[in-house]
Amino acid sequence: MKVLHILHHSLTPARYYNDESTKFAIEIAKRTKEFSLECWRPDTSVKKMLVSTDIYGIVHKVFPSIFLRHGLEAPIRLLQAIKTESPDVIVHVHGMHSIPSNMIILSAKGKKVVAHSHGALQYPLISLKHPLRLTATLMEQRILRRIDYYFAHSREELNYYSKFFKDRIKIVRAGINTELFNQKDKFESRKLVGLQDEDKIVLFVGGLIEARGVHHLIKAMEKMNATLVIIGSGKDEEKFRNLAKKLNVKAVFLGWKDNAELPNYYNSADVYVNPGVIGGLTSVVEAMACGTPTISTPLVPSLIDIPEAKEFIKVIPYGDVKMLRKAIEEILNSGIRVPKGLMEKYSWDEIVRIIIEVYRELTEGGK
Known part of the structure; x- marks a missing residue:
């Protein structure tokens, strides 16, 4: 059985093999050869289709794409390719509630479709009570009728969409490699990455864009006796570097690191x-699996289903610099660590098991 893992938008070069669709495909390929896996995505920077095969046997296809007005990406070549695929294929769409992802789902008419949410609960027009709410609701219902199985991102989303999918919906989030992300001696780890034993280390991992809230984190650390280590890159990196310099914050920008280096x-x-309004769940879980307590805006803590983990996550409103500073200082002064084994629920083994069960169900019985 062939399964297409499809991402609906272009990526920055640093994330070509680190996006949601590729992560899930790789973890499935590591555990079974039952499915023929391909990863498809559009890219506005290429002029012709690119095809490659990775070490796991996954075929990667990159399709030329264009931006329309208002920054809307139109993956026309990718949509055309979906239509030519066999009716037996499973189309696993990563990312929901966007016009390109809707176009992909509609293009997969007659095929088995798995829709995989990685964030927002509903369409923006619905959630914001926009004047076009009724139109958006009707469009949503049309899209949902084309979906055979839905992977929700949160308990709230599961409850909302259960009325549409009944027993064809599960919570499936990105997992972590618990053999890689586990607790080691703090000071031995610091030696390996060149950090000083005596420093207080505050860490951020992610894209360097304003929505990730790095500017708030830098402001919160003004005149703080601690080192801010930032792993990632993005269009606002230079702005953040200048802000750290202006506020005399000891900040170390390291660029992207390979997964094997992150633990x-x-x-x-x-x-x-x-500190952001988007993303961050995977990094928070990875950090906690390594024993590090976390501070987060409300979205991520609401997604973590382990009650015992809540006491090791301080929740702060997005943009509240004073509260963020206070939370950082409290944890630095407390010296607390997360107990070993607390995040085992996020093991890829369990997550892939659920996905494979759904693929088999769709292969054997359809809707």
């Missing part, structure tokens, strides 16, 4: 901070 940074940190 030593997580283990080295005294606190991990997720």
Whole structure:
């Protein structure tokens, strides 16, 4: 059985093999050869289709794409390719509630479709009570009728969409490699990555864009006796560097790091901070699996289903610099660590097991 893992938008070069669709495909390929896996995505920077095969046997296809007005991406070549695929294929769409993802679902008419949400609960027009709410609701219902199985991102989303999918919906989030992300000695880890034993380390991992809240984190650390370690890159990196310099914050910008290097940074940190309004769940879980307490805006803590983990996550409103500073200082002064084994629920083994069961169900019986 062939399964297409499809991402609906272009990526920055640093994330070509680190996006949601590729992560899930790789973890499935590691555990079974039952399915023929391909990863498809559009890219506005290429002029012709690119095809490659990775070490796991996954075929990667990159399709030329264009931006229309208002920044809307139109993956026309990708949509055309979906229509030519066999009716037996499973189309696993990563990312919901956007016009390109809707176009992909509609293009997969007659095929088995798995829709995989990685964030927002509903369409923006619905959630914001926009004047076009009725139109958006009708459009949503048309899209939902084309979906055979829905992977929700949160308990709230599961409850909302259960009325549409009944027993064809599960919570499936990105997992972590618990063999890689686990607790090690903090000071041994610091030696391996060149950080000082005596420093207080505050860590952030992610894209360097305003929505990730890094500017708030830098402001919160003004005149603080601690080192801010930032792993990632993005269009606002220079702005953040200048802000740290202006506020005399000791900030170390390291660019993107390979997954194999991240555990030593997580283990080295005294606190991990997720200050943004988007993303961050995977990094928070990875940090906690390595024993590091975290601070986060409300979205991520609401997604973590382990009650015992809540006491190791301080929740702060997005943009509240004073509260963020206070939370950082409290954790740095407390020296607390997350107990070993607390995040085992997020093991990829369990997550892939659920996905494979759904693929088999769709293969054997359809809707």
